[in-house]
Amino acid sequence: xxxxxxxxxxxxxxxxxxxxxxxxxxxxxxxxxxxxxxxxxxxxxxxxxxxxxxxxxxxxxxxxxxxxxxxxxxxxxxxxxxxxxxxxxxxxxxxxxxxxxxxxxxxxxxxxxxxxxxxxxxxxxxxxxxxxxxxxxxxxxxxxxxxxxxxxxxxxxxxxxxxxxxxxxxxxxxxxxxxxxxxxxxxxxxxxxxxxxxxxxxxxxxxxxxxxxxxxxxxxxxxxxxxxxxxxxxxxxxxxxxxxxxxxxxxxxxxxxxxxxxxxxxxxxxxx
Amino acid sequence: xxxxxxxxxxxxxxxxxxxxxxxxxxxxxxxxxxxxxxxxxxxxxxxxxxxxxxxxxxxxxxxxxxxxxxxxxxxxxxxxxxxxxxxxxxxxxxxxxxxxxxxxxxxxxxxxxxxxxxxxxxxxxxxxxxxxxxxxxxxxxxxxxxxxxxxxxxxxxxxxxxxxxxxxxxxxxxxxxxxxxxxxxxxxxxxxxxxxxxxxxxxxxxxxxxxxxxxxxxxxxxxxxxxxxxxxxxxxxxxxxxxxxxxxxxxxxxxxxxxxxxxxxxxxxxxxxxxxxxxxxxxxxxxxxxxxxxxxxxxxxxxxxxxxxxxxxxxxxxxxxxxxxxxx
Amino acid sequence: xxxxxxxxxxxxxxxxxxxxxxxxxxxxxxxxxxxxxxxxxxxxxxxxxxxxxxxxxxxxxxxxxxxxxxxxxxxxxxxxxxxxxxxxxxxxxxxxxxxxxxxxxxxxxxxxxxxxxxxxxxxxxxxxxxxxxxxxxxxxxxxxxxxxxxxxxxxxxxxxxxxxxxxxxxxxxxxxxxxxxxxxxxxxxxxxxxxxxxxxxxxxxxxxxxxxxxxxxxxxxxxxxxxxxxxxxxxxxxxxxxxxxxxxxxxxxxxxxxxxxxxxxxxxxxxxxxxxxxxxxxxxxxxxxxxxxxxxxxxxxxxxxxxxxxxxxxxxxxxxxxx
Numbered sequence: 001x002x003x004x005x006x007x008x009x010x011x012x013x014x015x016x017x018x019x020x021x022x023x024x025x026x027x028x029x030x031x032x033x034x035x036x037x038x039x040x041x042x043x044x045x046x047x048x049x050x051x052x053x054x055x056x057x058x059x060x061x062x063x064x065x066x067x068x069x070x071x072x073x074x075x076x077x078x079x080x081x082x083x084x085x086x087x088x089x090x091x092x093x094x095x096x097x098x099x100x101x102x103x104x105x106x107x108x109x110x111x112x113x114x115x116x117x118x119x120x121x122x123x124x125x126x127x128x129x130x131x132x133x134x135x136x137x138x139x140x141x142x143x144x145x146x147x148x149x150x151x152x153x154x155x156x157x158x159x160x161x162x163x164x165x166x167x168x169x170x171x172x173x174x175x176x177x178x179x180x181x182x183x184x185x186x187x188x189x190x191x192x193x194x195x196x197x198x199x200x201x202x203x204x205x206x207x208x209x210x211x212x213x214x215x216x217x218x219x220x221x222x223x224x225x226x227x228x229x230x231x232x233x234x235x236x237x238x239x240x241x242x243x244x245x246x247x248x249x250x251x252x253x254x255x256x257x258x259x260x261x262x263x264x265x266x267x268x269x270x271x272x
Numbered sequence: 273x274x275x276x277x278x279x280x281x282x283x284x285x286x287x288x289x290x291x292x293x294x295x296x297x298x299x300x301x302x303x304x305x306x307x308x309x310x311x312x313x314x315x316x317x318x319x320x321x322x323x324x325x326x327x328x329x330x331x332x333x334x335x336x337x338x339x340x341x342x343x344x345x346x347x348x349x350x351x352x353x354x355x356x357x358x359x360x361x362x363x364x365x366x367x368x369x370x371x372x373x374x375x376x377x378x379x380x381x382x383x384x385x386x387x388x389x390x391x392x393x394x395x396x397x398x399x400x401x402x403x404x405x406x407x408x409x410x411x412x413x414x415x416x417x418x419x420x421x422x423x424x425x426x427x428x429x430x431x432x433x434x435x436x437x438x439x440x441x442x443x444x445x446x447x448x449x450x451x452x453x454x455x456x457x458x459x460x461x462x463x464x465x466x467x468x469x470x471x472x473x474x475x476x477x478x479x480x481x482x483x484x485x486x487x488x489x490x491x492x493x494x495x496x497x498x499x500x501x502x503x504x505x506x507x508x509x510x511x512x513x514x515x516x517x518x519x520x521x522x523x524x525x526x527x528x529x530x531x532x533x534x535x536x537x538x539x540x541x542x543x544x545x546x547x548x549x550x551x552x553x554x555x556x557x558x559x560x561x562x563x564x565x566x567x568x569x570x571x572x573x574x575x576x577x578x579x580x581x582x583x584x585x586x587x588x589x590x591x592x593x594x595x596x597x598x599x600x
Numbered sequence: 601x602x603x604x605x606x607x608x609x610x611x612x613x614x615x616x617x618x619x620x621x622x623x624x625x626x627x628x629x630x631x632x633x634x635x636x637x638x639x640x641x642x643x644x645x646x647x648x649x650x651x652x653x654x655x656x657x658x659x660x661x662x663x664x665x666x667x668x669x670x671x672x673x674x675x676x677x678x679x680x681x682x683x684x685x686x687x688x689x690x691x692x693x694x695x696x697x698x699x700x701x702x703x704x705x706x707x708x709x710x711x712x713x714x715x716x717x718x719x720x721x722x723x724x725x726x727x728x729x730x731x732x733x734x735x736x737x738x739x740x741x742x743x744x745x746x747x748x749x750x751x752x753x754x755x756x757x758x759x760x761x762x763x764x765x766x767x768x769x770x771x772x773x774x775x776x777x778x779x780x781x782x783x784x785x786x787x788x789x790x791x792x793x794x795x796x797x798x799x800x801x802x803x804x805x806x807x808x809x810x811x812x813x814x815x816x817x818x819x820x821x822x823x824x825x826x827x828x829x830x831x832x833x834x835x836x837x838x839x840x841x842x843x844x845x846x847x848x849x850x851x852x853x854x855x856x857x858x859x860x861x862x863x864x865x866x867x868x869x870x871x872x873x874x875x876x877x878x879x880x881x882x883x884x885x886x887x888x889x890x891x892x893x894x895x896x897x898x899x900x901x902x903x904x905x906x907x908x909x910x911x912x913x914x915x916x917x918x919x920x921x922x923x
Contacts, residue, residue, distance in 0.1 A: 324785035324786060324787060324788075325756075325785050431873060433873070461642040461643055461812070461874075462642060462812060462814075462853060462856065462857060463642060463852075463853060463856055463869070463870040463874075464873070465856075465858075466856035466857075466858070466867035466868065466869045466870075467869045469858065469867055470866045470867055470869060473866060474866070488785070488786060490786070491815075491857070491858050491859060491860075492858050494858070494860050494863070495858030495859065495860070495862060495863055495867075496858070514863075518860065528787060529786060529787060531790075532786050532787045532789065532790035533786060533815070534789075534790075534793075534813060534815030534816045534818065534819045535815045535818070535859070536814045536815050536818055536842055536854060536857055536859070537859050537860075537861075543790075545790065545791065545794060546787045546790075546791070549755045549757055549758065549788070550755070550785065550787075550788075
């Protein structure tokens with residue numbers, strides 16, 4: 001399986017792009033060149049110099065440090081929202097698909113309701129009610145991601161449940177839990193993984209959007225989306241300022257999308 | 273059939289499925305995949321169940337294997353009704369009855385190795401440790417004629433015949449006594465079929481097994497079975513010893529079915545060409561299910577369903593004219 | 601006399617991962633007008649590939665390496681795709697195993713049959729009339745109302761009749777039927793086989809029937825060709841071949857088929873399995889690894905297809921009594 005991943009172009013490009021970002025993330029826990037919130041108005045809008053490899057922003061803060069710190073919240077938001085979506089989506093989908101009947105109907109109507117709200121609006125509502133913070137943003141995005149995972153999980157369970165090998169296992173005495181966890185799940189998890197990968201990118205974009213609207217991560221905490229928002233005022237005078245976070249967001253989204261595409265190709269071929 | 277107690281009995285068993293009515297969701301329709309089936313299988317015999325699509329033979333097999341319960345009627349195992357069994361007794365019964373399914377390509381979990389699949393029944397039902405389990409698995413692989421090297425392989429690496437052997441191995445891990453074989457060789461090449469049939473036969477002898485052998489291939493059934501049952505639209509229309517049913521079929525459907533079988537051997541049978549199609553289960557004919565296609569149908573056949581009539585020793589047919597339908 | 605179909609020395613190669621493997625090797629046979637010939641063999645023998653070669657529908661990875669496929673004297677291997685399109689459905693038709701996937705689920709069946717007519721010219725009204733006529737010929741009742749029904753409303757047997765109607769509407773000289781009844785119930789299978797026989801008589805359509813089931817071939821065909829691992833190994837009249845098979849494969853295959861006479865004793869089994877495409881040694885008899893009568897000679901060269909008394913067999917030691 002790993003060999004096939006390495007041979008797949010999409011997967012490898014995506015992996016490389018993400019690798020760079022993960023590296024930034026890893027380093028950010030141990031070392032930041034400057035205090036991300038340290039202002040130095042003497043040095044604002046500096047272009048890249050050896051002292052400030054990515055330049056400084058409108059408050060003289062070092063962009064590289066801000067970007068590195070920002071990666072932490074980006075990854076946090078991404079993983080937790082996808083994590084919540086995946087976990088609950090899988091649980092609901094499995095219950096709905098396997099048990100069917102009334103359980104299926106109720107769960108599906110709940111997810112329909114969730115899906116009826118545009119993601120960002122729903123996130124706005126949740127954040128308004130519970131306040132802005134990184135954690136709340138992540139939770140809000142996670143909840144909006146649940147329906148997507150739930151539908152895929154349900155479809156997978158419905159389909160695999162009827163397969164002969166599940167019937168055979170059932171006739172040999174496997175309990176429903178065993179069937180679901182050991183027989184059905186491994187055979188339908190690939191589309192979920194692909195969705196998770198692509199969903200990560202979507203979550204990051206949504207977070208950027210929310211920060212842009214001022215509802216996500218609050219300043220002065222660095223967030224790539226917030227940086228983009230701040231930079232728009234200076235687009236003509238110091239385009240460099242907007243370029244960096246935009247570039248990184250693009251890298252992340254592209255990376256996850258390619259990784260997801262690659263995963264899908266690899267897992268398709270194998271189950272064929 | 274002797275005076276021995278049957279190993280497993282079906283008494284007036286039916287299986288109904290609800291179908292949602294498209295125009296009126298509150299008006300539910302149901303189809304009877306199996307309708308009032310009664311049969312008994314004695315220890316050590318091979319009971320062949322034949323019929324065409326929609327006849328309910330697979331459903332019957334799966335009910336016996338415990339994949340789902342019947343909607344009505346009783347299943348008796350070793351004389352005791354399943355409904356009256358304790359949970360413990362039920363579990364013991366489940367260990368003794370196993371199923372081998374038709375499609376060797378779909379009946380193995382593609383993401384699991386062969387060793388894991390064959391070992392699973394032991395993991396579920398016994399408290400044996402890893403080494404003991406491994407030993408039994410290796411023994412079983414040898415019994416079914418598979419090299420132990422295949423234990424670490426995935427299903428897609430094996431051929432159809434090999435996969436079917438894996439299915440048989442997994443089915444026998446718990447020392448089962450009764451095996452439901454649902455079209456075990458239908459998906460295999462002719463030259464592989466004989467290998468698997470021989471394996472099934474020798475396993476039956478060495479392990480004292482009883483089989484319910486379900487197939488649409490009448491040549492194979494005739495070769496393997498001691499007694500056979502013919503199903504049509506969920507009902508058992510004829511049953512008896514193989515020589516009786518094949519040699520002197522009394523139900524018009526059985527006669528038509530047997531005459532339609534292409535065979536490499538010269539056949540002395542009169543050819544009966546049935547008109548029309550098998551009726552849909554959603555709209556079964558009234559009275560006798562076969563009357564719409566039967567050349568001997570009389571008005572009474574549409575009004576009331578016939579009962580099973582005894583023709584000879586252990587030979588029964590569900591037709592009013594069964595006694596008159598002699599050898600033509 | 602010119603044969604309707606004259607295949608000679610047909611060799612088809614399949615490319616897998618850069619290598620070309622021979623899936624068909626020097627296949628040759630003839631079909632005359634109005635004959636029903638059976639092509640029999642197990643998976644991997646190349647019977648379906650032979651059919652696809654004749655009608656020019658080989659898969660991407662396959663190509664004709666050598667040989668000629670002469671239809672009414674013209675070599676089809678040379679023909680362009682455009683010319684073949686004019687031939688398909690008009691002079692040569694093919695019917696496949698699965699009626700379900702052969703029909704467009706979104707179009708009424710009558711329209712699909714009429715479309716087969718329209719492909720080769722004619723007006724819409726002519727097409728409809730022809731469709732109704734051929735629907736009656738294939739035994740579909742109430743053609744007028746059935747015309748507008750969709751495939752999912754029909755049973756398997758009826759769908760296959762529709763497919764046969766589509767194949768025969770232009771009265772082709774040759775009908776290729778690739779396992780036409782394998783997916784159908786036994787009694788329906790009998791109906792369809794009888795239909796094929798009857799259409800062969802009334803329309804004089806020659807039929808190349810492909811099947812893995814020797815019983816089916818015996819029912820319908822006058823001549824049978826047995827294939828193994830890409831080679832033709834035996835050919836002859838159906839009754840003859842089944843009564844007195846000359847090639848060890850045919851003989852061993854017949855031995856392993858369950859019949860009532862064999863009750864009570866183990867079946868003969870042919871040892872081993874058909875070699876995969878990329879594991880077939882060249883320059884030896886294709887069956888030598890599994891043959892009960894193999895001798896050193898069999899591993900030295902591929903036997904030629906020799907003719908004796910109207911029967912053909914590819915074996916160094918053919919003839920001789922039954923096993």
